[in-house]
Amino acid sequence: MNAIQTPLFGSVDEVVERLAAVGYLANTAVATTVYLADRLGKPLLVEGPAGVGKTELAKAVAEATNAGLVRLQCYEGIDEARALYEWNHAKQLLRITAGQGNESWDATRDDVFSEEFLLPRPLLTAIRRDEPTVLLIDEMDKADVEVEGLLLEVLSDYQVSIPEMGTVTATRKPFALLTSNSTRELSEALKRRCLFLHLDFPDADLERRIVLSRVPELTEKLTDALVRTVRVLRAMELRKAPSVAETIDWGRTLLALGMDTLDDDAVRTTLGVVLKHQSDQVKATAELHLN
Amino acid sequence: MTIIANEHGLPGHLVDFVAALRTHGVSVGPGETVDAAEVLGALDLLRREELREGLAAALLRRSGQREVFDSLFELYWPPALGAGSTEVHVPRVEREGADGEDAPPGPVDVDALREILAELLKNGDNEALRTLARAVVDALGQAGASGTGIRGSSAQPSWSAYQALRVISPETLLASIMDGLRQPDDSDFTDEMRRREIRDRIAQFRKMVTDEVRRRTAEQRGRDQVAKTAVPKQAEQVEFLSAYAEQLALLRRTVHPLARRLAARLAVRRKHAKRGTLDMRRTLRRSMSTGGVPMKPAYKTRRPGRPELVILCDVSGSVAGFSHFTLLLVQALREQFSKVRVFAFVEKTDEVTHLFDPGAELSGVMQRVLREADLTAFDGHSDYGNAFGSFAESWGEVITSKSSVLILGDGRTNYRDPNLAVLRRIIGVARHAHWLNPEPRRQWGSGDSAALRYADVIPMHECRTAGQLTDVVEALLPV
Numbered sequence: 001m002n003a004i005q006t007p008l009f010g011s012v013d014e015v016v017e018r019l020a021a022v023g024y025l026a027n028t029a030v031a032t033t034v035y036l037a038d039r040l041g042k043p044l045l046v047e048g049p050a051g052v053g054k055t056e057l058a059k060a061v062a063e064a065t066n067a068g069l070v071r072l073q074c075y076e077g078i079d080e081a082r083a084l085y086e087w088n089h090a091k092q093l094l095r096i097t098a099g100q101g102n103e104s105w106d107a108t109r110d111d112v113f114s115e116e117f118l119l120p121r122p123l124l125t126a127i128r129r130d131e132p133t134v135l136l137i138d139e140m141d142k143a144d145v146e147v148e149g150l151l152l153e154v155l156s157d158y159q160v161s162i163p164e165m166g167t168v169t170a171t172r173k174p175f176a177l178l179t180s181n182s183t184r185e186l187s188e189a190l191k192r193r194c195l196f197l198h199l200d201f202p203d204a205d206l207e208r209r210i211v212l213s214r215v216p217e218l219t220e221k222l223t224d225a226l227v228r229t230v231r232v233l234r235a236m237e238l239r240k241a242p243s244v245a246e247t248i249d250w251g252r253t254l255l256a257l258g259m260d261t262l263d264d265d266a267v268r269t270t271l272g273v274v275l276k277h278q279s280d281q282v283k284a285t286a287e288l289h290l291n
Numbered sequence: 292m293t294i295i296a297n298e299h300g301l302p303g304h305l306v307d308f309v310a311a312l313r314t315h316g317v318s319v320g321p322g323e324t325v326d327a328a329e330v331l332g333a334l335d336l337l338r339r340e341e342l343r344e345g346l347a348a349a350l351l352r353r354s355g356q357r358e359v360f361d362s363l364f365e366l367y368w369p370p371a372l373g374a375g376s377t378e379v380h381v382p383r384v385e386r387e388g389a390d391g392e393d394a395p396p397g398p399v400d401v402d403a404l405r406e407i408l409a410e411l412l413k414n415g416d417n418e419a420l421r422t423l424a425r426a427v428v429d430a431l432g433q434a435g436a437s438g439t440g441i442r443g444s445s446a447q448p449s450w451s452a453y454q455a456l457r458v459i460s461p462e463t464l465l466a467s468i469m470d471g472l473r474q475p476d477d478s479d480f481t482d483e484m485r486r487r488e489i490r491d492r493i494a495q496f497r498k499m500v501t502d503e504v505r506r507r508t509a510e511q512r513g514r515d516q517v518a519k520t521a522v523p524k525q526a527e528q529v530e531f532l533s534a535y536a537e538q539l540a541l542l543r544r545t546v547h548p549l550a551r552r553l554a555a556r557l558a559v560r561r562k563h564a565k566r567g568t569l570d571m572r573r574t575l576r577r578s579m580s581t582g583g584v585p586m587k588p589a590y591k592t593r594r595p596g597r598p599e600l601v602i603l604c605d606v607s608g609s610v611a612g613f614s615h616f617t618l619l620l621v622q623a624l625r626e627q628f629s630k631v632r633v634f635a636f637v638e639k640t641d642e643v644t645h646l647f648d649p650g651a652e653l654s655g656v657m658q659r660v661l662r663e664a665d666l667t668a669f670d671g672h673s674d675y676g677n678a679f680g681s682f683a684e685s686w687g688e689v690i691t692s693k694s695s696v697l698i699l700g701d702g703r704t705n706y707r708d709p710n711l712a713v714l715r716r717i718i719g720v721a722r723h724a725h726w727l728n729p730e731p732r733r734q735w736g737s738g739d740s741a742a743l744r745y746a747d748v749i750p751m752h753e754c755r756t757a758g759q760l761t762d763v764v765e766a767l768l769p770v
Contacts, residue, residue: 012334012341032334032344039333040326047354145559182354182548184555191352192322198354232487237543264480289479 024060043176048199051243054179058136067132072122074143113164133174225262242274424499452504527758531613550623605700607673613729636678676710696724702742709741
């Protein structure tokens with residue numbers, strides 16, 4: 001393994017700066033963990049509610065460091081052949097038929113299990129790349145427990161063992177980032193290999209800046225009112241608290257409707273943009289005296 | 292003041308910190324400690340917030356552990372020693388007969404202080420609030436407050452969050468702040484928004500004062516002492532019966548994630564249990580076509596049983612927090628049961644299923660249960676015997692051979708007849724019956740508790756914390 005690989009970032013402040021340059025506003029927690037994950041060469045496990053920018057973070061890191069993004073989207077039933085590698089059986093058969101009569105079986109056998117017949121899947125691709133790489137393993141909690149076992153070798157040693165060929169070791173460690181909505185607990189073994197970041201809703205000031213950077217047409221005053229209202233909504237016991245993405249949507253909605261203040265009527269008519277459950281809407285309407 | 296330096300230097304200090312985390316139920320392995328040490332090496336130690344996040348990233352594995360971590364971090368990596376250097380001037384009352392530069396500052400002028408606080412709460416400047424909290428705790432501990440009977444002492448200062456918050460009583464500022472901000476054409480909505488914001492800030496201020504007191508006490512009495520007693524518990528380890536309102540609210544927020552995790556775990560269990568046991572009859576039948584040699588075994592197909600659940604729950608004040616939480620959990624797990632019927636009792640039993648409809652608003656449901664259901668007869672103290680009796684009488688036919696019965700309560704009958712015969716009859720019909728008791732096992736049967744007598748009749752489980760409850764519910768749920 002290449003031990004003298006140069007780190008992507010020089011300091012925590014540099015992380016903040018470079019992420020901001022590509023439009024991702026990071027707080028101390030995010031910047032510090034990204035910096036450490038890079039420095040210590042450990043994968044980063046990001047957990048948190050939907051819509052706080054977990055996947056965005058991986059994309060931003062890739063863009064800020066000019067690295068290629070390799071993405072493995074997990075789902076129920078994903079397996080080795082989809083995550084690691086697969087042998088190209090059709091091509092192997094063709095090769096065997098083509099070589100019949102001309103060469104010995106031993107030569108053929110050695111040949112069909114070589115690079116040429118290997119179909120790399122995201123994990124192997126990320127390991128074999130020579131350029132800087134960000135490996136995003138998205139929604140890890142959706143995958144079955146067995147898949148976690150597959151990941152252990154990749155994430156701790158950055159290598160993949162292929163029984164027929166040998167071990168492929170990374171020439172350049174990718175920056176690995178796993179996301180999870182915590183629908184189930186990931187195994188201890190996997191968690192132990194990662195740095196852990198719980199990404200929560202940003203504080204008021206940061207959220208204001210995020211909204212303004214995404215919807216620059218909004219006025220400062222309206223943004224302020226938006227963020228304050230969303231924060232009050234989050235403090236209630238709702239089934240689904242509004243996320244940052246929903247705050248941004250709300251801003252866009254108000255803009256499209258040509259509303260420039262967030263008064264009772266505006267909130268009442270557009271509440272559906274931030275609260276997606278009927279019971280949540282009823283509750284918010286009653287508690288905030290909107291009826 | 293206890294000296295905080297460790298004889299093994301920074302690594303030793305880190306190990307102490309990790310040990311404190313472990314005593315509070317955050318499992319940190321040696322591997323993680325090594326990671327944390329690497330973090331210490333990679334970061335600039337003078338930047339405290341980065342250090343906090345860095346250590347959290349290396350040591351924590353679940354989001355619920357963060358509060359414990361933060362409290363312990365404040366104790367082990369304090370931002371300042373002693374009073375720190377604060378710029379904030381806390382208003383004092385002039386001490387009579389004291390003049391000259393050296394005289395100790397007089398006791399705190401509470402009214403003036405409250406004005407300053409109100410101003411800060413209005414603006415919502417968090418940094419200023421934090422500095423004020425620090426200065427106030429220091430001043431109250433050293434010099435006391437005028438006209439309140441709190442006397443400080445600069446030689447032996449005593450820090451008390453309770454006293455400080457009682458003297459300042461930030462809650463009572465809410466109305467006056469609201470008045471100051473009100474504009475003539477404000478709607479109810481703007482009003483309510485503002486009220487919630489300021490209430491939130493007040494809560495934050497309270498927390499700042501508590502944190503500061505914890506830190507100062509740790510300096511005086513030793514860190515380990517404070518770490519043992521004053522650090523909050525993780526939500527799942529909070530005991531139902533001793534939880535206060537804030538913790539219960541926190542617990543309620545964990546219901547949905549908890550239910551989701553449980554459901555996911557069940558799904559895995561079901562998948563693994565899919566391969567049924569051998570079906571002898573069909574295997575033999577099949578072997579006829581191969582001359583009696585069983586070539587292909589046949590398996591029993593499994594049907595997931597979805598039981599009808601009947602919940603009987605004690606809603607008297609003493610166990611209300613527990614019953615409420617359990618009901619919310621069952622409600623969230625609704626799709627795991629084909630039918631749920633909920634009965635509440637204090638002295639008598641009444642059905643409250645309609646209050647737990649899917650999608651119903653559940654936060655105030657306990658108040659509605661107490662208000663709308665007919666639960667009391669004489670004095671409003673729980674009477675298990677009578678409650679079971681009235682249940683068997685009016686709703687006896689609800690329980691069939693398909694139903695599982697869950698009884699929630701502490702079994703404290705106020706020395707009345709526990710009516711074991713009726714209970715035996717109820718659970719005799721049901722398929723399963725379990726009793727969840729929020730009291731610690733060692734208190735069962737003490738005083739007026741009939742828990743042990745009930746435990747002879749029905750399997751009783753100790754459910755003191757959300758963690759225990761999850762385990763019990765998981766074990767009870769059908770595969």
